[in-house]
Amino acid sequence: MINKPKGNSNKLFHFSPGILVLENKTVFRGIGIGYQSTATGEVCFNTSITGCQEIISDPSYAGQIINFTFPHIGNVGTNNEDNESDKIWTRGVIFNSGITNPSNYRSLKNLDGWLKKHKIVGITGLDTRSLTNLIRDKGAPKGTICNNRKGNFNLKKLIKSNKLILIAGGSHPTGAPKDTIKMGFDYVIVGEGEITLQKIISKLKENEELNEKIIIGEQVINLDEFEKIKPLTPVEITRGCPYKCRFCQTPQIFGNNVRHRSIESILKLTNPNTDTRVISPNAFCYGSKTGTKPNIEKLKKLLKKQVVLKSINLKLHTNT
Numbered sequence: 052m053i054n055k056p057k058g059n060s061n062k063l064f065h066f067s068p069g070i071l072v073l074e075n076k077t078v079f080r081g082i083g084i085g086y087q088s089t090a091t092g093e094v095c096f097n098t099s100i101t102g103c104q105e106i107i108s109d110p111s112y113a114g115q116i117i118n119f120t121f122p123h124i125g126n127v128g129t130n131n132e133d134n135e136s137d138k139i140w141t142r143g144v145i146f147n148s149g150i151t152n153p154s155n156y157r158s159l160k161n162l163d164g165w166l167k168k169h170k171i172v173g174i175t176g177l178d179t180r181s182l183t184n185l186i187r188d189k190g191a192p193k194g195t196i197c198n199n200r201k202g203n204f205n206l207k208k209l210i211k212s213n214k215l216i217l218i219a220g221g222s223h224p225t226g227a228p229k230d231t232i233k234m235g236f237d238y239v240i241v242g243e244g245e246i247t248l249q250k251i252i253s254k255l256k257e258n259e260e261l262n263e264k265i266i267i268g269e270q271v272i273n274l275d276e277f278e279k280i281k282p283l284t285p286v287e288i289t290r291g292c293p294y295k296c297r298f299c300q301t302p303q304i305f306g307n308n309v310r311h312r313s314i315e316s317i318l319k320l321t322n323p324n325t326d327t328r329v330i331s332p333n334a335f336c337y338g339s340k341t342g343t344k345p346n347i348e349k350l351k352k353l354l355k356k357q358v359v360l361k362s363i364n365l366k367l368h369t370n371t
């Protein structure tokens with residue numbers, strides 16, 4: 052099914068054409084906005100009437116294309132304070148009407164420029180209401196948006212690129228893996244994901260079949276190995292908990308044996324110029340072999356390093 056752009060199409064094509072192709076081969080045509088490229092993701096919708104910059108920069112939309120139901124997008128513009136994360140994880144955006152000029156004293160850049168800066172592909176001028184109804188009735192489909200000044204869209208290729216593989220992990224999928232598969236995910240990693248996700252991706256790249264949809268994650272023994280993936284604050288300094296409280300997901304996901312990040316690794320991941328927050332299953336177990344008795348020496352060492360850093364920071368600050 053092909054949905055034409057709203058309004059006078061001749062007039063619209065003075066702009067960069069855009070297209071949205073869903074996995075069921077439904078095609079929406081519109082006008083390209085933001086970054087000119089192709090993006091594939093799960094198409095979801097958002098009904099908020101404000102907070103567009105916060106929504107797009109919210110990491111919970113990682114890998115998704117957001118269809119905004121509110122038509123007047125862009126009035127507030129964008130600024131340097133309202134991003135919800137350092138990196139934008141959203142793949143693309145869909146708006147009903149063209150981006151409006153910003154009219155807000157905090158605005159530094161209009162939304163279109165901000166989308167370009169963050170390489171977010173967008174499309175506007177399509178029927179977001181019928182797209183929302185489709186998502187409501189049939190669930191969130193995989194889709195590809197393409198924004199291309201020449202309007203050269205290879206429909207066959209775009210339909211093929213919708214073969215997106217969705218892998219879920221974390222506390223909720225671990226607690227309800229079967230339900231997560233029912234929701235439309237292809238695979239669920241139960242437990243820890245760092246090692247297993249890499250293995251799954253390597254296999255899929257080689258077109259290898261995976262026997263199970265629900266895969267038990269391999270335990271990470273050395274947390275320091277994963278310091279390259281700069282975590283969003285706070286920094287995880289200890290993993291696992293020996294107390295096995297029945298209502299708690301921590302021992303379900305991470306097991307009962309505690310593992311600690313080294314002080315050197317913690318210092319690498321924390322920024323002495325900002326508020327430093329760390330996370331541990333129980334407050335005083337850092338450095339403890341069993342996780343049940345505090346290791347006072349180790350705690351003192353960690354805190355001392357932090358205090359030393361803070362005093363250097365304070366001194367530098369005072370001198371400038």
Ligand code: SF4
Nearest residue numbers: 292294295296299332
């Ligand atoms: S993290 Fe807290 S609630 Fe969870 S098992 Fe450990 S002690 Fe219990």
